[in-house]
Each structure stands twice: as structure tokens, then as C-alpha cells.
Amino acid sequence: MRYFNTIIVGGGPSGITCSYYLKMNNIEHLIIEKGEMLQTWKHERWDSFYLVTPNWMTNLPGLDHEIPYNNEYMSKDEILRVFERYLDFVCPNYMENTTIGRISKCEEGYLVETDRGEFIAEHIIIATGMYNNPFVPEISQKLPVNVFQMHSSDYRNPEQLKPGNVVVVGSGWSGVQIALELRKLTGRDIYLSIGSMTPLPTVYRNINGVYWLNRLSGYKKGKAILSYHLDDFKNANIANKLNQNLKQCQMEGVQILGRMTDAEGDILIFSDSLHKSIEDADDYLDQVKIRIEEHIAIEKMQVPSGTLDHYNNRLDKDLLRRITELDLNRSKIGNIIWSTGFKRDYSWIDLPIFNEKGLPVVEDGDSISENIYFCSLGLSVDTKLKSAFGVGLFAINESAERTVQMLLDNTKK
Secondary structure, three states, rough: OOOEEEEEEOOOHHHHHHHHHHHOOOOOEEEEEEOOOOHHHHHOOOOOOOOOHHHHHOOOOHHHHHHHOOOOOOOOHHHHHHHHHHHHHHHOOOOOOOOOEEEEEEEEEEEEEEEEEEEEEEEEEEEEOOOOEEEOOOOOOOOOOOEEEHHHHOOOHHOOOOOOOEEEEOHHHHHHHHHHHHHHOOOOEEEEEEEOOOOOEEEEEEHHHHHHHHHHOOOOOOOOOOOOOOHHHHHHHHHHHOOOOOOOOOOHOEEEEOOEEEOOOOOOEOOHHHHHHHHHHHHHHHHHHHHHHHHHHHOOOOOOOOOOOOOOOOOOOHOOOOOOEEEOOOOOOEEEOOOOEEOOOOOOOEOOOEEOOOOOOOEEEEEEEEEEEEOOOOOOOOOOOOOOOOOOOOHHHHHHHHHHHHHHHHHHO
């Protein structure tokens, strides 16, 4: 049995960045990763994937000088090369392809039981991401066996699909981008089923909307703000990414439907609340802008007035068809892609730190009763926004630094 001061669970960018700060403080630690290091970025992104955050918002301590300071977006291969370079730079102690069966309390701290042996640690950092298990609704079990189904985390390119048209379920970034790609590259009829939405302004005050989400989520540290200029919108890399939204789906001919609620034989059933969902989303978008303005005033931020804020993702409701049923045969549907997100699973942590929903009870990421730290989880955020959490690579550095600082503070107690 081996002892470490700290064990980090998760070998992605967050875990590696936590290792960076632990090494800076001479704290002996080990990263345990159930797959390969950088597993998600190597094997769980589609071929044409691009980051949701522009390059200037990527914050990797010690390596920032190697990342372009511009408003372009890195592709899957480009960001993987950056992460692999970062892994070499940090050079953490890690174990790959190791599954943790249980973490429990023991006399020396915490017992970590894996399929490659047992370990003891005084501190545990959970860096497995906000959501780590693909979620597929139970409706999927009602569909005919001849309909090909996959989760968006398994999607790579259109060549995976079977003959026939496609229903993409989910209005998040992944769902929208996959629906647009399939429409453009295959010419098939693509249906996008959406539920409640929490949209962002694509550009606000001449600054990328994801930056504002991070600010409202409690993240402040990073490079100097880089606002957009007119020439940026002539750059195909930037323009294509900014146009990956529901409005563009509508313009490209993607059929937008309400929430999928059931399936009966060959019939898919959808909610008739599509127009209401869009109206609620528009109201939410207006509230986000109000919250941003309040934040700017409170923080006394010096930002542009917003003369370039002409990108938006508001749908034209008059062009939407009211479709509550879709016949798989008549519509020639052969594929369904579930872009329905992920769910947290902490069943392997055998400690009394979870609420009735199975979620950790934390204060700014620190378990209130144990030396367990959840990187990127539990910030005191703007509670008026449903989607207030760190997004993209902007928050990685600050999350890891804050996590390790909490660990250091607890060590001193």
C-alpha cells in the first residue's frame, strides 16, 4: 500500500493543472485516471470539434506564452497538441487505465481502492469534470431496433450514420454543432429537438459571450480582455464558430422541434411548448444582458460600448412548424443522436458528504466535512442564472489554483 499526501482523480486539463500547483508547493501527489491521460480530448470529441472559447481565453499556467492571443478558435487536434505539450511540461506522477472502486475513510486519512492496488492519502482532489457519465433518456429503449442510436460523446463524423434522416436531441453546444454539420455535409433532413434553453449573447460589449458567463460564474483571473474588431468577422475561423447557434440551424434548414417526450411504436412524440420555450429563452437572454451590465458596474470594468453586438441566436418564431409527432417511416428517420449531456456519478466515494440527490455538499468546492475538494464545483455564483458555471478553458487555471489553495489552508489548520 502506497501513501501520498494528495491523490487527484482525473487526468484531464483540470487534474494536470492541479498537479502544477501542487508541485509548485512541493506536495507529493498522484493522478489516477481511469482511461488515458487526456482521455476525453483524445477519444470523446468529434472530428470537426472546435473549442467554445477563443484562444485568448485559454489559461494554462506556465504555458500561456505558447498559446496565441487572438479571437480564433482551436480545433480538436490543435488543442490536443497544446494539452499534450502541457502534460509534458507539468510532468505529473500519474497512473493511467486505473479504475477506482471505492474511496473511504481510514485512520491515516482516505483509503483509495483501485484495480491496481490500494493507496492512502490525506487529501483527495476530484477533477473528473462537472458531468462525467453520458446520459440517455429512457425513451431510447422504446425505439425500434432498426433505428441507429448514439450519444454525442461517441459521434465522430457523418460516416458513422446509417441510411436515413437524423434526429438530434439536445439544444446545447454539441447538439447544435452536430446538427449543423450533418445538414451541411450530408444534405439529409435533420431534426433538432430542444427543451428549455439558457442562451448567451454570442457577442456582448464586443466580447465573446462565454467570457461573460465565466465572469458571472465567479471567475476573474486570466489574460487581458481581447474585444472583437470588424476584421475578426471576416476571418472564416471566427465567423463560422460564432454562427454555430439555433438561428443558423434555422437558416440552414434544420427542422427545430420541441422536447421529445415519448415514443409509441414508430411515432416520436414532442411537446407543443416550442414557442413558449423560445419566448422563455429570449427573456432569459435579456436577463443575462442585465446581469452583465450590473456586473460591469459593480466591478467598474472598462469595456467597449458594444457596437459590434450584431450576432445573436434568436429564432424567427414565424418560420417554425408546429410538429408534435414524427413518423419514423414517413420521415425516413434512420438515426437518433442523443446530445443530452452527462450526469455526475460519485457512487464510488463512500463518505457522508452528499445530499439526497447524490450531489456533494460543498462550499466553494471544498467539502464541508472532509478533506475532499471538487475542482470547478461549488463556487458562490450568480444564483439568478441557471447556467452559472465555468465554461471552456478560461476557468481551468483559477479553479485549480483555488482548489490547491483550499488544500493548503486546510493543511495549516
